[in-house]
Amino acid sequence: MKKVLIASLALMGSIGLCSTALGAITGTAHDFSASGWSQGQICIPCHAPHNNNNTSGELLWNHEVTTATYTLYGSTTFDAVDADQPGGVSKLCLSCHDGTVAIDSFGGASGGTMITGDRNFGIDMGNDHPVSFTYDTTLATTDGYLVDPNTLPDTVKMFDGKMECASCHDVHNKHNQNALLNIGNGGSALCLTCHLK
Ligand code: HEC
Ligand code: HEC
Ligand code: HEC
Ligand code: HEC
Structure with missing residues (x-):
């Protein structure tokens, strides 16, 4: 009985490990360690x-920050009240x-390697x-077809209550998708x- 229990606990353990296996940034599009300019490091850019x-003052940010002004999304059914120029982590x-x-x-130096293809969104x-707009219960109620953000899983987190690029993506490939x-x-x-929907 004890052996069965240990065996099933071990099985549960390994299933648990598989389903929560974290991804990593190594080898992804954001691993520039093989580029000549990266000092052979991953995080430094x-x-x-x-x-x-x-x-x-945040995130020990080391990359030059864009100063572009963007054409914003708009539609007659878009209900967000504070949608403005991309800020927060989206700006990064x-x-x-x-x-x-x-x-x-x-690191204070200006480089020369620009992003290309579909990965370059332009302005x-x-x-x-x-x-970069607030997604709260009020927005969910106004829209009528949105999940109350307080009930969302941790995987799609808001940043200061706002929807950002990192609500859908993890630049470090945490979820291996x-x-x-x-x-x-x-x-x-x-x-x-x-x-x-
Ligand atoms: C230091 C520059 C840099 C920053 C900052 C950066 N990216 Fe990227 N990203 C890139 C480059 C370069 C690529 C790869 C382009 C290519 O290979 O065509 C890329 C690729 C991607 C891809 C495609 C990956 C794939 O496998 O298809 C996604 C998604 C992405 N970035 C999202 C983000 C998000 C979200 C952020 C902010 C949280 C971010 N990136 C910040 C430079 C950057
Ligand atoms: C291409 C740019 C890029 C690279 C490379 C990168 N990060 Fe980040 N990192 C970001 C951005 C953008 C954010 C803010 C968005 C977020 O939290 O997902 C962030 C957030 C973080 C945070 C705070 C949020 C959290 O998830 O805990 C830590 C810690 C962090 N990065 C560590 C690292 C380390 C360590 C490395 C190298 C192994 C690294 N990052 C590589 C762009 C990058
Ligand atoms: C983390 C939550 C979240 C995820 C994931 C998400 N959205 Fe959204 N989306 C929103 C919110 C919040 C709005 C703003 C709705 C509003 O203000 O009317 C929005 C707006 C939109 C709009 C514009 C609506 C309008 O009335 O103009 C479309 C279309 C849309 N999303 C499609 C998608 C699609 C397709 C996906 C999957 C690729 C997706 N969304 C994933 C939260 C999300
Ligand atoms: C609502 C969720 C959502 C938000 C917010 C979002 N993305 Fe994406 N992104 C996606 C999905 C889903 C894909 C995969 C699309 C596909 O495979 O066709 C994608 C693909 C990409 C790609 C790969 C290129 C491509 O066109 O396939 C890049 C780069 C990227 N996103 C960067 C960003 C950046 C930067 C931001 C913020 C300005 C952002 N994303 C905001 C859901 C999102």
């Missing part, structure tokens, strides 16, 4: 422990993904899922986490 390029993503700042502009955010998503989008599972 974005964070540095000391003497970083930090202007906001756009500091490479809007194509105005070089990927290797960090027109009108055809991208909106970000395609396109660095926080929840895999097979069957549109990511979309259905928030949208009651």
Whole structure:
């Protein structure tokens, strides 16, 4: 009986491990350690422990921050009340993904390697899922087809109560999904986490 119990506990343990296996940034699109300009490191283009390029005082941010002004998303049914220029952590993503700042502009040096292809969104955010607006219970009620954000799983977290790029993605590939998503989008599972459609 004891052996059976131990065996089943071990089995439960390994299943648990499989289902919660964390991904890692190593080898992903954000691992620039093989580029000549990265000093062979992974974190340094974005964070540095000391003497970083930090202007906001947060995240030990070491990358040059974009100053672009964007064309914003808009529609007659968009209910968010404070949608404005991308800020917070989304602005950090756009500091490479809007194509105005070089990927290797960090640590105070200006680089020259620009992002290309579909990964370069440009400064027109009108055809991208909106970000940097408050997603609270009031918005869910007004819209009528949104999950109350207080009941969302931790995987799609808000930042200061706002929806950001990192609500859907983890730049460090924490969840080991395609396109660095926080929840895999097979069957549109990511979309259905928030949208009651
Ligand atoms: C391509 C840029 C980039 C790289 C490379 C990167 N990060 Fe980040 N990191 C970010 C951004 C953007 C955020 C804020 C968004 C978020 O929290 O997901 C962040 C947030 C964090 C945070 C605070 C939030 C949390 O999840 O705990 C820590 C700690 C962190 N990074 C550590 C690291 C370490 C350690 C490395 C290297 C192994 C690394 N990062 C590599 C961009 C990067
Ligand atoms: C230091 C510059 C930099 C920063 C900061 C950065 N990225 Fe990237 N990202 C890149 C580059 C370069 C690529 C790969 C482009 C390529 O290979 O075509 C990429 C690729 C991606 C991809 C595609 C990955 C795949 O496997 O398909 C996603 C998704 C992504 N980034 C999201 C983010 C998000 C979200 C943030 C902020 C939380 C962020 N990035 C911050 C430079 C950056
Ligand atoms: C509402 C969720 C959501 C938000 C918010 C979001 N993304 Fe994505 N993103 C996705 C999904 C889903 C995909 C995969 C699309 C596909 O495979 O066609 C994706 C794909 C990408 C890609 C890969 C290129 C491509 O077109 O396939 C990049 C780069 C990216 N996102 C960066 C960002 C950045 C930067 C932000 C913030 C400005 C952001 N994302 C905000 C859901 C989101
Ligand atoms: C983390 C939560 C979250 C996820 C995941 C998410 N969305 Fe959204 N989405 C929102 C919120 C909140 C709004 C703002 C709704 C509003 O203000 O009308 C929004 C807005 C939109 C809009 C614009 C609605 C309008 O009235 O103009 C569309 C379309 C949309 N999302 C589609 C998607 C799709 C497709 C996916 C999956 C790839 C997705 N969303 C994933 C939270 C999310």
